[in-house]
Amino acid sequence: MTAVVTPTTVDLVDKDRDRAQDRDRAPGDVAAPALTEARTFAPRSRRPLIPRGVRRLGGPLGVLLVWHVLCATGVLGERTMAPPGDVFAAARDLTASGELQEHLLTSLGRVVQGLALGITAGVLLATVSGLSRLGDDLLDSTLQMLRSVPTIGMLPLIMIWFGIGEQPKVLLIAIGTTFPIYLNTLAAIRGIDDRLVEAGRVFGLGRLGLARRVILPGAVPGFLVGLRFALVGAWLILIFAEQINARSGLGYLLTLGRSTYRIDIILLALSIYGLLGFVADAIVRLLERTLLAWRRGFTGS
Amino acid sequence: MTASTTTASTASTAVEVQGLRREFDGRVVLDGLDLTIAPGEFVALLGRSGSGKSTLLRALGGLDGDYSGSAQVPARRSVVFQEPRLLPWVRTLPNVTVGLSAAAARRGPAMLEEVGLSGHARAWPVTLSGGEAQRVALARALVREPELLLLDEPFGALDALTRIRMHLLLQELCARYRPAVLLVTHDVDEAILLADRVLVLTDGRIHCDEPVAVPAPRLRSAPAFAALRSRLLAELGVTEPG
DSSP, rough: HHHHHHHHHHHHHHHHHHHHHHHHSHHHHHHHHHHHHHHHOOTSSSSSSOOHHHHHHHHHHHHHHHHHHHHHHTSTTTTTOHHHHHHHHHHHHHHHHHHHHHHHHHHHHHHHHHHHHHHHHHHHHHHHHHHHHHHIIIIIIIHHHHHHHHGGGGHHHHHHHHHTTTHHHHHHHHHHEEEEHHHHHHHHHTTSHHHHHHHHHTTTTOOHHHIIIIIHHHHHHHHHHHHHHHHHHHHHHHHHHHHHSOOHHHHHHHHHHTTTTOOHHHHHHHHHHHHHHHHHHHHHHHHHHHHTTTHHHHOOO | OOEEEEEOOOOOOEEEEEEEEEETTTTTEEEEEEEEOOOOOEEEEOOTTTHHHHHHHHHTTOOOOOOOEEOOOOSSSSEEEEEEOOOTTHHHHHHHHHOOHHHHTHHHHHHHTTOOOOOGGGGOOOGGGGGHHHHHHHHHHTTTTEEEEEESTTTTTSOOHHHHHHHHHHHHHHHOOEEEEEEEEOOHHHHHHSSSEEOOOOOEEEEEEEEEEEOOOTTTTTTHHHHHHHHHHHHHTTTOOO
16 A cells, blocks of 8 residues: 555655665565655654654663563562662662762762863864964874873873872863864864865954964864763763762762662662763754854754 | 065056966966056956966965066955855855954945845855855955955856856946956956956966957947957967858
8 A cells, every 4th residue: 555655755755765675675575665765754744643752752761661570570680680660769869868969960060170171171282283383293293192092091190190089080081081172173173175264364364363263163063073072081081080089979879889789879870871971962962053053054043 | 586466556557467477396387477457457367277377366366475576466455266265154244244344344234235145144155056155255355345356267166147147246346346357267258248358378478468349238249249259269279160
């Protein structure tokens, strides 16, 4: 039935792919691949039965359900896995006592400070390297070399220098985030069309004007790619930094869970990491939508 | 001899070039070229590919160094390139006024209206068509009120219909602002249609310097148009059948 409708729909959209599919298709199954294609390109006005936002929740909810069933039926033993209910209970208890908020805020504070330092350093270094040949000669090879040193490997040295307080944790995150920001921003600066720079010069932009109007705005897409990497890296480094001599933070919560054999607390800490990563990604996507509006011709109306 | 590009023009000449020479890796591109353009004069420069047309234009625009000879050009110069070269991350109006002082930038909206794009002031360049983008580039050049307007095959990438519209617009704007114009093109018809004088660049020098004596409106069917066209084509090494 559907086979009658779909080929024409697909024909309009992507003839080549359709033809390729025709070749690969076994004589018996005509509808299946074409049907998915047709759905993808279906007109937007046709509202799905369930809103997309709700459908998207379906995945995580399904995972929770399977997890719960596996625990309840005893497939996953008590010493292996805590059921989702226990994790929620742990979240409730720790929130009621105020501990969870404290740990979360401490970790967030460390990441925000470290990121702020790392982003500033990365952008500054990339600007110097990108805009002046001297800066490039002095900085780039040095930074390329330092970049291959694993950030976590610097932990012992940083502990000797800065002790075991807040400083080393923030610093480690700063170091780890500087490089992705630097590399991607610099690559974007290098990729800026020479002809735009020439035009800028013809129309009266000086060195500062070129940097402000042409080179740095042109490097924003690369910077945002770097920011994505930096955000992932920041949380990763945080876990390491907080498992050593920390008295608070999500990493400490993980360590606590391990030493007291509270799998629910470990799982809680891990889920919070996951949620934070999700939120961070959403923030970057929002930044992209506003900062890169010029790419898609978005006029803000 | 070193290059001396002075930015002073006298009342009688806008551009005065003497003995301009440029080599690329031993290949002589401009070989002691002389050129004079009067204020408000529209000069078209023809030449085969690689003849050095753009090199000459870039020299007058101060885009490249490394010349010998002397060139006197006005301080206020503007360029329209073959590509619009708009900043993609800047909306249309600020693209027109880029690099201008706040006072001069106030002329921007009026200029945008003159090229018929006042409705697009807040549009992103990516949303403009090729012809619209090139009109913005023209507005960006003219808003500076240049004494010398350098056009480097500005209509080369446009479709035929858009090109005709751009020709009319350019004629209108040049009549109003009266800059000296150097139009680099490979289109003989375009040169005859627009210019007061047509030059042909061959072997690094100007070998042919023809005033365009075709009465307005310059129709391709006019005998004077056809005759000049054949002469220029012959100069460029093209013989027409018939």
